[in-house]
Amino acid sequence: MSFKEILFSTWKSPKISAEESQFEEIKKEKKQKLNQMESRLESLEILISNDKLEDANILMKYLIYDLVNFYQxxxxxxxxxxxxxxSLFSIPESKTKAFQFLSQVSKEGTTDETKLNDLFESCLITYDFLLGESKKQFRTKWFTTLDQFKAIRKIRIILITSILSFSVFGVLYYQYKFPVMKDQNIKLYSFADREHPQTSESQMVSMPVSKQKIGEWNEYVFVLPDSMAKFGGLRIDPLEQRGIHFVLDEFQVLDGKGKPLYSKKIVVSQNLLPEDYQDFLKISDIKTAGKQLPGELVEMVTTGRDPQILLVFPPVDGAKTIKIKMKYIEAHKLKKK
Incomplete structure (x- = not known):
């Protein structure tokens, strides 16, 4: 069977000759007989395990003649x-000890459980031998153009299934490895201080992520309600999606006149951690992205669907707005350093 045949032979079932039709009938008959013997083996196993030894003895006799005559x-x-x-049967040479049970068989049979189990095991070995011998003859003596067609069709189905599976896997892997930015919000939660980091929806503001300028700097201005005028910590939920890279340049807490009450740039320190790392109470579902040098802005990537940065600082009072300068980068748009 050549690669050319696999690719270019017809998908239509071939017409077979009269002789090949006869071969197909022979194979069909042999397969039916093999199925019948397999069924008898299963029934024997059930009878022996349930101590129906007399019934097992009767069925064993029929099975023995089935095995012998199939090889004949x-x-x-x-x-x-x-x-x-x-005794007219000549035991074939075999590495599997097929038909060795014939030396143990008597005309009356046996109802001894141990002997029946031994006979059953020997019959099982013989059945496997006959199954192998049948397949050899199916592939040689009784091989037809229909068998060739079925073999090619099977290979084609495997190839097509494999190609489709790899294609689907490739698409899914690409979507996982390089996710596209979805519609989502940036959320800010205020909390009291390091000892009281609890947050609530009543002290939260959010804005939709700007998808118009992916890879460019965007400034997000959050107007704070009165309930968020006083706080000493901020929880930043930069995204609601894994696999997106982002850089947080600076954020500022401003009063009603636009005067900064607190500001911070997130840059890499000499020990390669974010500067003033002790001020970061918690960072979850986020990690730094690749190698970065001291003094650079910290580039991060979300590793889960609930990324959070909890930052503490000296308490502020009279806060009215928070400005955050950020840049989002989809993974497939990253530039290699």
């Missing part, structure tokens, strides 16, 4: 009638 038909020899002389 494969070899082109005459079948031996039920309860006929099994």
């Amino acid at each position: 038909s494969l070899s082109g020899n005459k079948t031996i009638p039920f309860e006929g002389d099994l």
Whole structure:
């Protein structure tokens, strides 16, 4: 079977000759007989395990003649009638000890559980041997153009399924590795201080992320309600999506006249951690992105769907607005350093 045949042969089932039709009938008959013997083996196992030894003995006799006559038909020899002389059968050479049970068989059979179990195991080995011999003859003596067609079709189905699976996996992996920015919000929660970092929805403001200027600096101005006028800590939820890179340049807390009450730039310190790292009470679902040098703005990437930065600072009072300068970068738009 060549690669050219796999690619360019017809998908339509071929017409077979009269001789090949006969071969197909022979194979069909052999497969039915194999299924029948397999069914008898299963029934025998159930009978023996349930101590139905007399019934098992009767069924065992039929199975033994089935196994013998199946090999006779494969070899082109005459079948031996039920309860006929099994000494006429020539045991084939086999590495699997097929048909070794014939040395243990008597005309009356046995109802001894141990002997029946031994016979059953030997019959099982013989069945596997016959199954292998049948497949050999199916592939050689009785091989037809229909078998060739089925083999090519099977390979084609495997190839097409593999290509589709890899394609779907590739798309899903790309979406996971390089997610596209979705519609989402930046959220800010205020809290009292380091000892009281609890947040609530009543002390939260949010704004939609600007998707118009991905990769460019954007300034987000949050107008604070009166309930957020006084606080000593801020929880920043920069995104609601994993896999997005972002840089937070600076944020400022301003009073009603626009005077800064607190401001901070997030840059890399000499020990390669964010500067004033002790002021970061908690950072979750976020990590730094790649190698960064001291003095650079900290580039981060979200690793989960609930990224948070909790920052504490000296308490402020009379806050009216918060300004945050940020830049979002989709992973596939990153520039290699």
